[in-house]
């Protein structure tokens with residue numbers, strides 16, 4: 001069904017059927033669902049590439065899943081997916097194709113945008129990145145004074161930062177440990193200060209990552225970095241060429257900044273910022289892990305792309321994860337979604353997913369501009385699991401909110417872990433398995449009493465359980481597995497946007513703040529223009545100026 005003729009989601013027979021099913025489902029407990037079907041734990045799983053995905057601890061039955069799949073069919077998820085893969089302009093508010101999947105397509109694939117096959121250009125940039133990464137890694141590329149590059153500083157924000165910063169952490173054990181790699185995003189000067197304060201400019205390469213090359217935070221930091229470099233080297237503008245490269249779609253602005261276009265790595269307007277770290281935006285990562293590992297990561301992405309494109313609906317992992325989120329948001333009033341990795345290396349993983357999910361599906365009008373009458377994207381949050389256990393898990397276990405959660409763990413510890421630390425992996429994973437068990441099955445009052453607990457404490461020590469979780473168990477944390485995981489989430493977000501009938505690929509919501517910041521800055525610095533401010537902001541600005549002695 002196309003967007004124009006589409007019945008509002010909450011008026012479709014499929015949505016109504018799910019509503020009725022939800023009423024019947026009532027307070028059905030996972031304890032009951034498992035008792036009714038002892039094989040549930042071995043049956044409600046999917047295997048995709050290196051991922052083992054267990055969805056048995058969800059508040060669903062075969063009937064729920066069938067109804068959700070019917071909803072997806074009626075919403076035309078498969079048609080929109082195919083249109084995306086074909087390069088059609090499904091980002092309608094920006095009139096753009098959505099082709100991050102082309103970034104990991106094999107060399108011989110043909111994917112056309114406006115009649116032109118984009119795959120050769122993708123691989124030409126990857127090859128250029130690989131040649132550059134090799135020159136840095138081998139020491140062949142030298143700075144202005146002839147010293148090899150030892151420090152890489154990526155300057156970017158949002159999609160031009162979160163992806164490479166996250167992936168660098170995830171894949172640390174694959175990185176060249178002799179390189180120092182840092183990421184600067186915040187326009188707070190402290191970020192750049194801390195990143196460069198102990199670096200030798202003669203050994204430092206700045207990678208300025210910005211799709212538009214107009215983002216004020218990035219251009220400001222890049223300008224300050226250039227000043228730091230030229231001052232430190234006591235050099236003129238010509239030194240910039242050896243120490244600055246750009247990742248962008250905007251060659252003109254890159255040249256205006258003074259970066260040689262030969263040192264620009266290109267990508268295209270059909271790559272959304274939050275879908276871009278497998279494009280040129282991943283250059284810092286490629287330098288850190290090497291081109292071969294980077295390509296393994298792309299292969300991992302591609303594997304899940306193919307799965308999403310071709311797997312039947314009953315066995316399609318991104319489809320399933322997307323539909324589960326729709327079930328909880330639409331019928332359990334879940335407002336948030338926790339992503340809880342049991343790996344220290346995934347410490348930035350959830351922050352990355354926040355942009356991916358919340359910038360994509362944080363929308364309240366449909367594709368035609370009508371207000372939506374259903375929940376759209378959840379608040380995505382979380383940090384590595386064991387740390388969370390000693391902080392906020394209390395609320396997940398015994399609070400009043402429905403918080404579906406993804407638990408991500410790995411069968412093997414990373415390969416280069418100190419031998420003395422390998423034994424800790426079983427303890428980590430014991431926690432991983434214990435938490436989803438506790439969340440699902442809880443502890444009944446009778447079980448608490450049986451432990452001899454005083455009656456007045458029984459309610460406090462009871463765990464209601466019935467908290468839904470997905471468990472994703474991967475073999476080990478490799479570049480390919482990272483690609484598989486990210487593609488899984490990308491397509492999950494896609495599925496949800498398709499069902500909710502929103503444009504997941506624009507981000508107009510970030511614009512207003514940018515415009516207002518531009519207006520407020522001269523009020524702070526010059527004291528002019530304040531009369532346009534509302535009374536709260538005017539008072540705050542006045543208080544700030546007083547404290548700054550202005």
Ligand code: F6P
Pocket residue numbers: 157158159160209210211212213214215218273274359507510
């Ligand atoms: O302001 C939001 C945003 O446009 C993101 O979507 C994007 O990832 C980020 O800013 C950075 O944009 P750019 O890569 O153009 O600097």
